[in-house]
Amino acid sequence: MTAIPVTRSISIDSDELEESFTRAGGPGGQHVNTTDSAVLLRFDVGASPNLPVAVKNRLAVLAGSRMTREGVIVLRSEGARSQLLNRQEVRERLIEMIREATIVPKKRRPTKPSKAAKARRMEGKAKRSSVKSLRGRPID
Template sequence: MVAIPISRTIAIDSDELVESFTRASGPGGQHVNTTDSAVMLRFDVAASPSLPDAVKHRLAVVAGSRMTREGVLVLRSEGARSQLLNRQEVRDRLIEMIREALIVPKTRRPTKPGKAAKARRVDAKKARASVKQGRGKVSID
């Protein structure tokens, strides 16, 4: 039972992660046909006691299609020829996703233009109007 640190206050128990190993696709010759180097990590976000509810909701947004309807996050790595490197890579991706979900987005407060901005706008309109006013037919008197 090893805890994986995410932040100062949040750590995930390694028992919450389910890893399965399969054969990786792609090049590798005879080696790829004999070793289970691809790693599929499953993390049940909905049932995790380690994450607060707000983080779970933001993690669902960050995960997108990698999250199942049941709330299970599924990540797969088969880039390296080593199972150990793929395990580390998929765990690093999970930690990065959770850290991204920890960031609370700032709420936008609608603002109105100030008096000076309104005055500049009106002055610009008047200047443009006077330029256009100067155009037109010239009358000879």
């Protein structure tokens, strides 16, 4: 049971990660047909005691279709020919996703344009209107 550091205050246990290995698709010759180099990582967000509720909620939004209805994030890596490299890559992706979920988004404060800004806008519209009206045929 080793802890994987995510941020200074959050770490997840390696026991919370469930990894399974399958054969990777694509070209690669005879070696590919005999080794299970692709990694499928499953992480149960709801059952993780180390994540705060707010982080779990943001993580669910970030994960999108990579999260099942049961609240399990499923990530797959088969880019490298080595199982070890694929394991490292998929774990890094999960950690980066959790780090991104720890960032609290700033609340948007609605603003209104100032009176001077409104006046400048109306002045610009009036100038443009006069330019366009002068493009017409001259009146006798």
